[in-house]
Structures are given as C-alpha cells and as structure tokens.
Amino acid sequence: MTQINFAYLNEQTKRMIRRALLKAVAIPGYQVPFASREMPMPYGWGTGGVQVTAAILTPDDTLKVIDQGADDTTNAVSIRKFFARTAGVATTTETQKATIIQTRHRVPEHPLTEGQILVYQVPIPEPLRFLEPRETETRTMHALEEYGVMHVKLYEDIATHGHIATSYAYPAKVASRYVFDPSPIPKFDNPKLNHCAALQLFGAGREKRIYAVPPFTQVISLDFEDHPFEVQRWDTPCAICGSGTGYLDEIITDDAGTRMFVCSDTDHCATQAALKAGPNAA
Amino acid sequence: MLLEVKGLNKRYEGQVACEDVSFDLWPGEVLAIVGESGSGKTSLLKCISTQLGFDSGTVHYKGADLGAMGEAAKRELMRTQWGFVHQDARDGLRMGVSAGANVGERLMAVGERHYGSIRQTAAEWMARVEIDPARMDESPRQFSGGMRQRLQIARNLVSRPQLIFMDEPTGGLDVSVQARLLDLLRGLVRDMGLAAIVVTHDLAVAKLLSSRIMVMQKGRVVEQGLTDQVLEDPQAAYSQLLVSSVLQV
Numbered sequence: 387m388t389q390i391n392f393a394y395l396n397e398q399t400k401r402m403i404r405r406a407l408l409k410a411v412a413i414p415g416y417q418v419p420f421a422s423r424e425m426p427m428p429y430g431w432g433t434g435g436v437q438v439t440a441a442i443l444t445p446d447d448t449l450k451v452i453d454q455g456a457d458d459t460t461n462a463v464s465i466r467k468f469f470a471r472t473a474g475v476a477t478t479t480e481t482q483k484a485t486i487i488q489t490r491h492r493v494p495e496h497p498l499t500e501g502q503i504l505v506y507q508v509p510i511p512e513p514l515r516f517l518e519p520r521e522t523e524t525r526t527m528h529a530l531e532e533y534g535v536m537h538v539k540l541y542e543d544i545a546t547h548g549h550i551a552t553s554y555a556y557p558a559k560v561a562s563r564y565v566f567d568p569s570p571i572p573k574f575d576n577p578k579l580n581h582c583a584a585l586q587l588f589g590a591g592r593e594k595r596i597y598a599v600p601p602f603t604q605v606i607s608l609d610f611e612d613h614p615f616e617v618q619r620w621d622t623p624c625a626i627c628g629s630g631t632g633y634l635d636e637i638i639t640d641d642a643g644t645r646m647f648v649c650s651d652t653d654h655c656a657t658q659a660a661l662k663a664g665p666n667a668a
Numbered sequence: 669m670l671l672e673v674k675g676l677n678k679r680y681e682g683q684v685a686c687e688d689v690s691f692d693l694w695p696g697e698v699l700a701i702v703g704e705s706g707s708g709k710t711s712l713l714k715c716i717s718t719q720l721g722f723d724s725g726t727v728h729y730k731g732a733d734l735g736a737m738g739e740a741a742k743r744e745l746m747r748t749q750w751g752f753v754h755q756d757a758r759d760g761l762r763m764g765v766s767a768g769a770n771v772g773e774r775l776m777a778v779g780e781r782h783y784g785s786i787r788q789t790a791a792e793w794m795a796r797v798e799i800d801p802a803r804m805d806e807s808p809r810q811f812s813g814g815m816r817q818r819l820q821i822a823r824n825l826v827s828r829p830q831l832i833f834m835d836e837p838t839g840g841l842d843v844s845v846q847a848r849l850l851d852l853l854r855g856l857v858r859d860m861g862l863a864a865i866v867v868t869h870d871l872a873v874a875k876l877l878s879s880r881i882m883v884m885q886k887g888r889v890v891e892q893g894l895t896d897q898v899l900e901d902p903q904a905a906y907s908q909l910l911v912s913s914v915l916q917v
Contacts, residue, residue: 517765530740534773534778537776538765541768541769542765542769545768610782611783612783
C-alpha cells in the first residue's frame with residue numbers, strides 16, 4: 387500500500403487533470419481534451435469519473451459514490467472501496483454528509499449545497515454525435531454555435547413518437563452558449579442542474595474529455611415552443627418509502643410480470659422511510 | 669451583381685483544375701458550366717461555393733470578398749442564402765432522419781423553434797417538389813432516386829436562398845425522371861427568381877435551364893455567351909466538337 391500515491395494517480399497526472407478542470411470551469415459546457423490514463427477498471431465503468439475524483443480528492447473529503455442512484459451496487463461499492471484504500475478518505479452514503487459525490491447516471495434527490503462537488507461518469511460526451519459522426523465537424527459546430535441539428539433529433543422524436551421521447555442524456559444549453567450532454571441521467575434530473583449550488587464536473591475516460599457546470603449556472607434543456615421540455619411522472623409513489631418526489635425505477639419481482647416502482651436514490655428512500663416511520667420507530 | 673469571379677486559379681499538386689476563370693452572375697440568372705469530365709467544372713463550383721480553397725483570384729458575393737470572410741459567415745451564407753444540390757442525393761441529405769426533418773433542418777438552424785410550423789413548411793415544400801407530404805415521416809432511404817433528388821432541392825430551397833449551386837443535378841437518373849426534374853427546376857428557378865450555377869456535361873440540361881453558358885476545357889474557359897448562341901453557333905473548336913457530339917435520336 388505504501389508505494390501507491392494518494393488517490394492512486396501520481397501528482398503530475400493530477401496536475402494535468404486539474405488544469406483541464408480549471409479550463410472546463412472557466413468555459414462552462416465546453417469539452418476540454420485531457421490525457422486520460424488507463425485505470426484499473428474497464429472503460430465504461432467510470433474511468434473518467436474516477437480520474438476527476440482522484441484529481442480533486444483531499445484527505446479531509448467525505449466521498450459518496452452512487453450507481454443509478456444506489457450506493458450498494460457493484461460499481462458504486464468498488465469505486466468507494468478503491469478510494470477508501472488508495473486515499474484513506476472517509477466514505478458515506480448520505481448525500482448531505484458527502485463533500486464529493488461521484489455518480490453514474492443520477493443526481494441525488496436531496497438538494498446539493500455550496501461546497502459539494504458532483505462528479506459524473508460520462509460514456510459519450512458529444513451531444514451532436516447522433517447526427518454528425520465527424521469529430522472535426524462537431525468541434526466546428528460547437529465553435530460556431532451551429533446547434534440546429536440538435537433540434538433535428540428532437541423533431542425526429544416527435545415525428546416518430548408524438549412527443550419528445552428522449553428520456554435520458556437529454557441535451558441542454560449551458561450559460562446560453564454550449565450545448566452539452568449531461569451524461570445519461572434521466573431527463574427528470576435535468577432541472578436539478580440549472581442553478582445548482584454544487585460544482586458539477588463531467589469526466590469521459592475513453593473519449594478523453596472533461597467538462598463542467600460551475601455553481602449557479604443556467605442550464606436550459608432544449609425543446610420546441612409547442613412541445614416544451616417535460617420530466618417523467620409516475621402514477622404511484624415509491625412502493626417502499628411512499629415518497630412521490632423522487633425518480634422511480636421499475637422492478638420486476640417475479641416471472642409472472644409483477645412489478646413495483648421504487649426510488650432509484652437509495653439514500654433518499656431510506657430517509658423518507660425513516661421520516662414516515664416517525665421518531666418512535668425502532 | 670450577385671457573384672463576381674476574377675482570375676480564379678486552382679491546382680492540385682501541380683495539376684491544373686481551373687486556370688484564370690472569370691465571370692459575373694446577376695440576380696435571377698442561370699449559368700451553365702459545361703465540359704467533359706476532368707475539365708475543372710466541379711472544382712470551379714466547389715471553389716466558388718467555399719467548399720474548396722483556391723490558389724489565387726477573387727470571388728465576391730454581393731460585393732463581399734469570400735476570401736476575406738470568416739468561417740462562421742461563410743457557413744451562415746451556405747445555409748441561408750445559398751443552396752447546394754449534389755449529384756448524389758446521399759451527399760446532400762441526412763439519410764438517417766426522416767424526409768420532413770431533412771427539409772426542416774435549415775429552418776431549425778436559423779432558430780425556428782415551433783414544431784408545428786416547421787412541419788407545415790416542410791409539408792408545403794414537399795408538395796411543391798411533387799412528393800406526397802403524407803410520406804414526410806419516411807426515411808429518404810425508402811425514396812427513389814428522383815424523389816431523393818427532389819427532396820434535396822426542397823431541403824435547399826426552404827430557406828429561400830438567392831443563389832443555388834447544382835452539380836450534375838440530373839446525373840444518374842433515367843430520362844423520363846430527368847425531364848420531370850428539369851421541368852420542376854425550371855419552374856422553381858423562375859418563380860423564386862433564383863440565380864443558379866449548374867454544372868453539367870449534358871448540353872440538353874444546359875439548354876433547358878440556363879440563359880448563359882460557359883464551356884470549359886482543361887481548366888480554361890474556352891467560350892462563354894448566351895446559351896442559344898453558343899449551342900447554335902459555337903465558335904471555339906472544342907465547343908464545336910462538344911455540340912456535334914450530342915446524340916441525335
């Protein structure tokens with residue numbers, strides 16, 4: 387253990403990532419290229435997020451890691467353990483107690499506060515990729531603010547499904563300038579990005595890109611005047627905690643197709659269940 | 669004057685593509701550029717429409733020097749005041765999205781954000797180029813060659829451009845489809861007062877569409893003048909050869 391540097395990466399690598407992060411914060415939504423390293427995990431498991439977390443982690447930080455909202459799934463558990471071992475930092479599952487939250491595809495339900503940092507794992511950082519495969523061309527389009535093609539995608543959704551069917555990785559415009567991909571979070575979470583008190587950092591390891599949304603920055607989801615942006619809604623509250631405020635996952639419980647809807651944010655679910663049970667509950 | 673080209677030169681690694689080409693284009697005028705394969709006509713079209721850089725010479729659009737214009741301004745021109753009809757419709761269309769989205773793209777690019785009105789305009793334009801608007805949600809992959817070409821034209825004209833570049837617009841289509849497309853193009857050009865530069869190797873296309881013609885050989889303009897005049901009474905040896913090689917039925 388003693389040979390491994392604090393938070394796994396060497397100091398030169400962290401400096402390189404921090405430089406990219408500073409640039410990303412200075413230009414909200416702009417994808418900054420960085421020299422992404424090989425990490426001891428496969429691409430697609432959060433190599434980008436892990437590198438960002440490693441670069442910003444200090445010994446005093448408290449880390450929370452979630453995967454689709456849950457603290458107890460493989461990806462979340464292994465990354466949390468990774469930093470507990472390589473950095474010796476405190477870990478938590480409670481959103482309020484964390485100073486850094488690394489997330490795969492969800493934003494915690496509990497409102498984030500100033501001083502907190504949310505680190506997203508990003509598979510494909512380029513929102514224009516769907517319609518324009520050439521990287522040289524998408525960079526030019528970002529540079530010249532040519533985002534008409536983004537609406538072509540939404541138009542196709544409405545023409546095919548009657549409504550905007552894009553339900554995750556929903557494109558948004560940051561600070562009235564760059565259109566960005568908020569990683570595959572459900573569009574339910576998009577409004578939470580707008581004027582969020584916490585610093586939001588996005589790391590894409592395979593694609594070697596870092597981008598950021600600084601605190602209290604405007605994030606507007608794209609839409610049409612006659613088909614405004616809308617988030618998902620459910621008819622029933624969470625089957626476990628009874629809360630109707632969070633994003634719900636559909637869970638198939640048997641082979642007969644019985645299903646239940648439960649909170650995807652496990653910390654939120656536990657908090658709500660405890661509230662409901664009251665202070666006298668065991 | 670809409671377009672003014674002066675002394676344009678373009679070489680590919682020493683190989684001459686265009687040499688000392690100069691011409692003017694006035695609003696509402698259709699100019700045909702004819703010549704055999706490799707005579708530099710497509711290179712010339714690409715140079716003028718800023719898709720290709722050139723070695724020397726100047727191109728002015730409405731008095732503005734295209735060489736001194738920034739990338740952003742050029743692309744803005746390309747998607748608002750200009751149109752480009754490719755020989756192969758697949759180069760000019762987005763094959764992955766529906767016909768309606770193809771037509772509506774330019775509207776969205778200039779900031780139209782009302783789905784209903786984008787759709788309505790797209791449907792109107794599809795009807796105008798004789799494609800059943802009921803097929804607007806289909807992919808262009810399901811369209812025939814002639815329909816794709818008409819769709820490409822609608823996609824370009826939706827922003828009501830003033831100048832349209834066409835590179836062999838009827839290439840690869842069979843004769844009856846060609847005739848219909850030419851008829852449609854002639855009508856649209858007249859109704860909208862469009863100026864156009866049409867590159868073609870087919871003298872019949874030039875005769876039908878254009879008022880002026882430019883004959884190119886080995887990168888040089890060997891003759892230019894009124895279409896009827898040049899085709900009826902070609903002066904340059906190469907033009908004479910070209911006119912006399914047209915097949916008669």
